[in-house]
Amino acid sequence: MTSPDAPHNRWSDLDRPPLNVAALRRGLLRPGGLWSSLDVVESTGSTNSDLARRAGSLTEGTVLVAEEQTAGRGRLDRTWTAPPRSGLFFSVFLTPGEVPVERWGWLPLLAGVAAATGLARSAGVDTALKWPNDLLVTVEGAERKAGGILAERAGDGVVIGMGLNVSLRADELPAPTAGSLVLADAVSTDRETLLRAVLRSLEQWYGTWRAADGDAAASGLQAAYAAGCATLDRTVRAQLPGDRSIVGEAVAIDGDGRLVLSTDDGLREPVSAGDIVHLRGVEGGLT
Known part of the structure; x- marks a missing residue:
């Protein structure tokens, strides 16, 4: 008989049960739907890397979920780690072939809107978006990063990965600025419920955006992102490639998904890539 204390025993951590792949497939895979396959692995380095390596043989709508990521990646090659079964770590493969490639840059922002x-709906948590790819929750009155999104070109499509802290306790957080759904007083931390809700929302937003040929304004995506973006109307510092930085007020998300900054000299400068630091806002402080 297997010891009840075995590290991978189904009942070894009742607060963090494993995902039920059969139930997830029943709830998400349907004829005519976006999601074509769903697999759950116990541990992997990075679900994004796994799908990117297989991009040439994948069908659109492939979903790969990991109970644990040992080498999860964020933007700017940052790492993303968390205890096993403490969050949602997954990637999806999409092929928006008929959408002009110059509009594919909206996909990580679309994933953020879908996640929020x-x-x-499923966790009862107000999730804000920090441009371009962070998911923020409020913990004890302060904004904290609970998740991130990474989109990468792979073959003829895009791999979009998401990491979300669900049940991490305060002593498990990787940094003082991090948070989790449980610390944000979520009404549900059932990972299957959360994953189904996020993937269904992603399917809906992706379908609407694709039907509009990737037009973010026509699909409502641009307005939805702006409405949920915590970066807008705040003073921020944009750390740009080449060790250049800009400080200004974030005033808009333009039609290409860029963050538009208004600087002290009256110029408006669109930022397409960079690390954003919230300097001042309604709550004050640095994030």
Whole structure:
């Protein structure tokens, strides 16, 4: 008989049960739907890397979920680690072939809107978006990063990965600025419920955006992102490639998904890539 204390025993951590892949497939895979396959692995380095390596043989709508990521990646090659079964770590493969490639840059922002929408419904948590790819929750009155999104070109499509802290306790957080759904007083931390909600929301937003040929304004994506973006109307510092930085007020998300900064000299400068630091805002402080 297997010891009840075995590290991978189904009942070894009742607060963090494993995902039920059969139930997830029943709830998400359907004829005519976006999601074509769903697999859950116990541990992997990075679900994004795994799908990117297989991009040439994948069908659109492939979903790969990991109970644990040992080498999860964020933007700017940052690492993303968390205890096993403490969050959602997954990647999806999409092929928006008929959408002009110059509009594919909206996909990580679309994933952010989809995640925020899905989590509001399933977890009862107000999730804000920090441009371009962070998911923020409020913990004890302060904004904290609970998740991130990474989109990468792979073959003829895009791999979009998401990491979300669900049940991490305060002593498990990787940094003082991090948070989790449980610390944000989520009404549900059931990972299957959350994953189904986020993937269904992603399917809906992706379908609407694709039907509009990737036009973010026509699909409502641009307005939805702006409405949920915590970066807008705040003073920020944009750390740009080449060790250049800009400080200004974030005033808009333009039609290409860029963050528009208004600087002290009256110029408006669109930022397409960079690390953003929230300097001052309604709550004050640095994030």
